[in-house]
Structures are given as C-alpha cells and as structure tokens.
Amino acid sequence: MTLPASPSEPAMPSAPEAGARLWALRGARAAVSIPGLILVAAFIGYAGLARESGLTLAETLMMSALVWALPSIVVLTGAMAGGVGLVPAAIAVALASVRLMPMTMALVPILRVEGRTKRWHLLFAAHFVAITAWVFAMRTLPDLPRPARLPFFLGFACTLTGSVTIITGLSYLLVDDMPPMVAGALFLLTPVYFLCSLWTAARLSVDKVAMLVGLGLGPVFALVAPGADLLLTGLVGGCLAYGGTRLARHLGWGRDT
Structure with a gap:
C-alpha cells in the first residue's frame, strides 16, 4: 500500500x-x-x-x-x-x-x-x-x-x-x-x-473490539444459525462492541472509544 x-x-x-x-x-x-x-x-x-x-x-x-x-x-x-x-x-x-x-x-x-x-x-x-x-x-x-x-x-x-x-x-x-x-x-x-x-x-477502539467480538461469535452462529451466521455476527457483534465501548468510556477506561 x-x-x-x-x-x-x-x-x-x-x-x-x-x-x-x-x-x-x-x-x-x-x-x-x-x-x-x-x-x-x-x-x-x-x-x-x-x-x-x-x-x-x-x-x-x-x-x-x-x-x-x-x-x-x-x-x-x-x-x-x-x-x-x-x-x-x-x-x-x-x-x-x-x-x-x-x-x-x-x-x-x-x-x-x-x-x-x-x-x-x-x-x-x-x-x-x-x-x-x-x-x-x-x-x-x-x-x-x-x-x-x-x-x-x-x-x-x-x-x-x-x-x-x-x-x-x-x-x-x-x-x-x-x-x-x-x-x-x-x-x-x-x-x-x-x-x-x-x-x-481502525483508529477507534470500538472498531477493533467489534472485529474481535465478530471473530468470536462467527463460529458460534455458524453452528447455531448457519443460514444467517454473517448477519447475526455483524448485528450482535456490532451492538456488543458499541455497548461495551460506550460503557468503558462512561467508566473512564478509554478516551478514543
């Protein structure tokens, strides 16, 4: 690049x-x-x-x-x-x-x-x-x-x-x-x-957290709901990453989230 x-x-x-x-x-x-x-x-x-x-x-x-x-x-x-x-x-x-x-x-x-x-x-x-x-x-x-x-x-x-x-x-x-x-x-x-x-x-912590959560949830949803695994991984993983980083920011654990 x-x-x-x-x-x-x-x-x-x-x-x-x-x-x-x-x-x-x-x-x-x-x-x-x-x-x-x-x-x-x-x-x-x-x-x-x-x-x-x-x-x-x-x-x-x-x-x-x-x-x-x-x-x-x-x-x-x-x-x-x-x-x-x-x-x-x-x-x-x-x-x-x-x-x-x-x-x-x-x-x-x-x-x-x-x-x-x-x-x-x-x-x-x-x-x-x-x-x-x-x-x-x-x-x-x-x-x-x-x-x-x-x-x-x-x-x-x-x-x-x-x-x-x-x-x-x-x-x-x-x-x-x-x-x-x-x-x-x-x-x-x-x-x-x-x-x-x-x-x-990725410049924000929430982006990297979302990727890590997605990597963890992807195999789970591939077994539980193989027809909608990507959709559920993105939706659930994104919501969890956003909510978790917002909570961390509220508690003062990060400044760039």
Whole structure:
C-alpha cells in the first residue's frame, strides 16, 4: 500500500501543477502494491470457482468487472449455480453488498470538491467502492490535495479493476492446470487480507473490539444459525462492541472509544 513520501523523496507537486492526468497516473502506479497483488490472487481462486460452477468466460468477466466486490460475486455465483431465481439472488447480493453503502457515504465527502466535482463523477467512483479500494482511499487520500483525490482514486481503482478482470479471464482459461488446493488457498487470501487491512486502518477502539467480538461469535452462529451466521455476527457483534465501548468510556477506561 502506498505511504506518504519520506523526507528523502521529492514532495508531490500540487494538484494544479500536476494536473488531473498526472494524479490519475500516480493512482494507477499505486495499484501495483501488496493489496493489489493479494486481490489478484484471490480472483485467480475465484476463476476456479466460477468454472466449476458452470459459468462461461463472458459471465465470469462481466461479474469481475461490473459486480467487483468479491463477496457479492461469490454470492451471485452460488445463486446461479444453485438455480436460485432472479429475485432471491438479487436479495442475497443486496444483503451481501449493503455494507458498501456506509463505506461510500464515508468516502464521497473525501473525494468531493465543493462546487467543482460533478455528481456523475462521484457516482462512477462509487462503483469501485470495495474493501481494498476503500481501505486504500481512507488511508491515502486525506494526505493529498483535495482536487487530486478523485483522479488519484479513479486511477487506482480503474487500474486495479482492469488488472483483476484480465487476470481472472486468463486464470479461467488455465484453471484446469491449477490444483484445487492452490485455488482454494488463493481464494482464502482475501478474507485474511481484509481482516489485516481493517485492523490496521481502525483508529477507534470500538472498531477493533467489534472485529474481535465478530471473530468470536462467527463460529458460534455458524453452528447455531448457519443460514444467517454473517448477519447475526455483524448485528450482535456490532451492538456488543458499541455497548461495551460506550460503557468503558462512561467508566473512564478509554478516551478514543
């Protein structure tokens, strides 16, 4: 992940001096990073799942480019493979993607320049909101001049999406030569990276407490209510984390909760 320039590196030019194109190129260069490589590896694993589920190459490429968020793609792939109807599949994908709404609401004010940013630019940028792009943006964009943030983010997101789509297509064609164990291991890199990234990006104690509570409750709800384990883990774990940190703050045990 790209970090602010060190004192030994030349300072970035201002947005008016560099121009939107240069900032977009800087964002594209930032996409070549550890998070980007991990995401690419995860989509290599997804290509194996898509082929085993009976999806065509065109369907796999369209979902990689248009749906983009990997959990939602997996849910949609499972629904299609299981013969689920259009309405239940749409509901399942909507529930898997509802977490992206507050993420988008948090990102848009960082991207917007009052009186200058067009609405359709923000709507286009919102398409790329997923864990990888969002964590990168929330950690990197506040350090950039405000006019540079939107082109930088779009350069990063478009490059990452295009690279992932191309690699997914190539992997789909070559997946027969990949051992199932390897494909599964690559696919599981994504949740591991998500957890590490969210922990690193968390600035409040309540965020880290919520993740710890969720890790504890996830296996429990997977056994008790396997059909609603993720929903219950998020709902119950989030409420417990919020209530616990509020109580700790009231008792004077923490200042940042």
